[in-house]
Amino acid sequence: MAELLYRLGKFSARRAWTVIVAWLVVLGIAVGGFLIGFKGLTTSFDVPGTAAGAVVEELTHKLPDYAGASGTVVFRTDDGSALSDTQKKGISSLIADADGLPDVSGVIDPFSTEAERAAQQAKVTDGQTRLAAGQSQLDAAKAQLAAGQQQLDAAKAQLQSAPAGSMPAEQLAAAQAKLAAQQKTIDDGLAQLATQQKQLTAQQKQLDQGAELLKLSKDIRMVSSDGSTALVNVAFTKPRLELSETSKQAVIDHFESTRITGVTVSFSTDIAQGVPQIVGLGEAVGVVFAAIVLIVVLGSVVAAALPIVTALFGVAVAALGSLAFSGVVDMASVTPVLAIMLGLAVGIDYSLFIVNRHRKQLLEGAEPRESIGLANGTSGNAVVFAGTTVVVALLALNVTGVPFLGLMGTVGAIAVVLAVLIAVTLTPAILGLLKLRVLSRRARARVGQVHHDDTAAKPMKTWRAVVTAVSAAVVLLIVAIPALSMRVGLPDGSSEPVGxxxxxxxxxxxxxxxxxxxxxxxxxxxxxxxxxxxxxxxxxxxxxxxxxxxxxxxxxxxxxxxxxxxxxxxxxxxxxxxxxxxxxxxxxxxxxxxxxxxxYRLGVSGQTAINLDISANLASVLPLYLTVVVGLSLLIMILVFRSILVPLIATGGFILSLFATYGAITALFQWGWGADALGIHTGPILSFLPVILVGILFGLAMDYQLFLASGMREAYVHGASARLAVVKGVRAGRSVVIAAGLIMISVFGGFIFSESTMIRSIGFGLAFGVLVDAFVVRMLLMPALMHLLGRSVWWLPKWLDRIMPNVDVEGAALERRQHVPAPAVAQAEAAAEPARA
The missing domain is CATH 3.30.70 (Alpha-Beta Plaits)
Structure with missing residues (x-):
């Protein structure tokens, strides 16, 4: 790989304009694809197989009117007074005209709904009054029949008590027939009253049930109790994920088309949740800070501008290229933002690594094109392996089974791949055009006179290593404590920008x-x-x-x-x-x-339940994802470092920094520590943030681990003692790692000032994660532990050593085999000769 990159670097420097034009063509293709294929972004997230999704599926078959998405249009008077009749008429007119809006199945008039509720209540009250009157009449009729029955019973008793023969047989028969007829009349009346009572009882039951249902729903209102606010429910024919932004925008345009005097209209997140602004002032400030760091490290405005220019170019290609596919796949609004975050951060860093190596070689007297090839074959080789760890971590998001997460990881991985390709092709091409202008005038005057001497390097004190390791671990564990109470969720309206x-x-x-x-x-x-x-x-x-x-x-x-x-x-x-x-x-x-x-089996859906299900499912995939990412990266690091303990130390340190990051995010965004100063709304942590942080931070952490530990290994194999090699490796890589870390923190930190709380939390998580991992874990904890372990840290089973390929990440073999080594390398090899003997 090193030899290939060396040749690629020299070719790019020699054919600079060919490479630049080729990349400009790629950018043109991305722009064309964007203009043709961009169809908008979605603000919705989905996870297949949720309980709420099963309910929606059931509704689709049996109650399709309730399976689609819905949202709310809110009308409120400006002064808080009750809506006037004129204002109500204006709102109702807008509702009546909304039936023809695309994908809208119905719009509910709040005033009609409240009128219907009042009518139902009045109907119940009137029905209860009428039933009470009917019951009174029925009771009176029952009493009258009871009195008639009493009189009839007395007449029967009198007739039966008359002496035999006292009444002619004909007269007695007539009297008995008359009493029987009266008894039938009373019995028929009682039967009729029983039927009426049954009817009244049934009606009373229905009224009582209706009254109880009205009582249970009395707090579900469409017009506020003071009459100042009205809610207009808009139902759509399509489910949330299938509903286009165009249809939602049509609703917004319609209800804003006619201004109702004294009334303000607003829209729920289901209708108007905005696509976050991709680039803002905060991001620009972050890039400016990164430029300052580059100027300090590289000592030249021209050299400092190169990584920023190439990173911005890569971001443009990645963002426009990914957005070109938004019409083919449902792309969450945060997806291109993530690509920009990563593209900027790693793009600047990867180019910096190559430019910094080239600059040092020029100062030592190397020929420019040869130096470009050598920088590409050494630092560029390390960039490729570092980028590979990030890409593996991002692509592994697809194993979670969550479509939008997998797409985010894929787009992010593409941005990183582009950053790597640009670093090893476009960066050498521009360096070839700049030649010695990559150095400042003062630096050019010292070309060939600069030598690096690390003979004074001494291993750190063991007691210092112990104190450093324990202190770093304790601090990270303390910061991680809030993570124990972390709750995850998806943003609601309260998380949207104020105003x-x-x-x-x-x-x-x-x-x-x-x-x-x-x-x-x-x-x-x-x-x-x-x-x-x-x-x-x-x-x-x-x-x-x-x-x-x-x-x-x-x-x-x-x-x-x-x-x-x-x-x-x-x-x-x-x-x-x-x-x-x-x-x-x-x-x-x-x-x-x-x-x-x-x-009757219950099911729960609605936007709230859907969001809760998504959050729960995302939390459940975190252990699997962490296992996959750590497992794959451990294999890569064992291959790179030819050690078992170095990858384990690197991974253990990452886990500490990860949970410290979780703790800081929870303290700020959930507990609210410092939230007021930043204007942040507190609430649950973005549900997919813990998973995203694992993938990105692990890849970036291994970048820094690679640049520091590879220098340690190089010193060790050249004869330095294990503990001295730790110091030499840190000295060799610390300046570029510090610069790279500051650049990433500034780029990610710029997104903290986004209007979107979702973007803010991602930016803060990445910035804080890089801060603790680069400066606490990689610069303090990891060297201290490697010092304490001594030679055992480079132990590798012999059988594994024999079957593993030799991966020369730093390209040292390339320097020895084909090219005139820089003075520092020559000195290191000369110093290593006695040890080999």
Missing amino acids: STTYEAFTVTEKAFGAGTTGPLLVTAAAKQAVAADDVTSVQLDIARALADQKDVVAVAPIAVSGDRTLFAFQVVPEEGPNSVSTENLVNALRDLAPIDGA
Whole structure:
């Protein structure tokens, strides 16, 4: 590999314009693909096989009107007064005209809904009044018949007590017939009254059931109690993931098309959750800081500009190229942002490694093109292996079985591959054009006079190594403590930027209707057999009672029954918002309930339940993903370092830095420590962030491990003692690792100032993760542990040593075999000769 990269570097330097034009063609293809294929990004996430997804599938077959996505349009008066009749008429007019909007199945008028509710309540009240009057009349009739029966019984007794023969037989027969006729009249009356009583009882039962259902749903309102706010529910024909941004934008455009005086309109996240701005001021500041670091390290504005230019070029190709496929696959809005984060960070770092090596060789008197080839074959070789670890970690996201995570990993991996390719081709080409101008004027005056002498290097004190290792581990463990209480979730309206329409809709709804209204649940009850038509209301009430009896339920309302009467749907409003612990517990409690009346199995869906399911599934794949990534990377590191303990130390250190990063994220974004200063909304941690951090941070951590430990190994195999080799390796690589770490921190840190809380948390997690891993684990903990282990750290079983290929990451063999070594290398080889003898 080193020899191939050496030749590629020299070719690129010799045919610089050919390479540059070739990359410009690639950029042109990416731009063309973007212009043709870009179809927009989605703000939705999905995980197949969730419990909520199964409910949606059931609804699709039996209640399709409730299987599609839905959102809320919020109207509120500017001064908080009740909506006037004119304002209500304007809102209702917009609703009436919304039927023709694309993919919209229905729009509910809140005023009509409240009027219907009032009418139902009035109907119940009137029915109860009429039933009471009917019962009174029925009771009076019963009393009248009872009195008639009493008189009839007295007449019968009198007739029976008359002496025999006192009444002619004909007169007695006539009297008895008359009494029998009167008895029949009374019996018929009683039978009729019994029928009427049965009817009244049935009607009373229906009214009582209706009244109870109304009572259970009284807190589900479409117009606030003060009349200042109205909620317009918009139902779509397509599920959330299939609903295009165009259809949602059409709803926004429609309801904003006519300005209603004195009324502000806002939209829930289901309709208007914005695609985060990909590049902003914070990212620009991060790049500027990276440029300052580069100038300090490289000592030349021209040299410092080169890594930034090549990184920006790579980001443009990666971002535009990936967006070109947005019409083929559902691409989450955060996907290109992740590609930009990685492309910028590793692009700058990888180019820096090669430029820095080339600059040192020029100062030692190397011929420019030969130096470019040598830098590409040595540092470029290390870049390829470092990039490989990052790509492996990112591509491994596909093993999670989560489509949007796999796509994010794939796009991120492509960005890293492009960064590597640009570093080993475009960077040498530009260096070939710059020649000695990559050095400052002062540096050019010292060409051939610079030599590196590390003969004064001494191993660190053992006590210092012990203190360093223990202190670093303890600090990381303390920082990791908040991670024990980490909760994961997906962002809701409260996480949106302050002042945005989605944030406004969430806060207004929460204030006017209660927190639970911002995240209602859709609960289904499935029956094994069809319910009789006369029993539907009774069944609905039984289920509604069971739902209302659950803790933290504010209101329950039946909303639909399937045509075959085997599926019942209910809206359940929880006490708190969609990301609260109580709502999560409620969803789990409803799913754990035994079938109602032993016959009706419950299911829970709705956006809140879907988000909770996605978060739970993402958390469940984290151990598998961590195992796969660590396992694959351990194999790579054993191959690179020819050691068992070095990869284990590297991995153990990474796990410490990972959990410290989790702890810092939890403290800031969940606990709120320092959140006010940064304007951050607290809540659950972004559900896929822990998984993403594993992949990216592990790859980057192994980059730094590679550049430091490979220098240690090189010193060790050239005859230095194991402990001295640790010091030499750190001295050789620390400046470039510190610079690379600062660059990554500045680039990732720039995203902390994004408007999107989702992007903020990713940027902070990556920046903090690089900070603790590069400066605490790689620069302090890892060297201390390697010092304490001594020669054993390079132990490798002989049988494994024989079968493993010799991977020369730093390209030392290339220097010895084909090219005139730089003075420092020659001195190191000369010093190693006595040890070989």
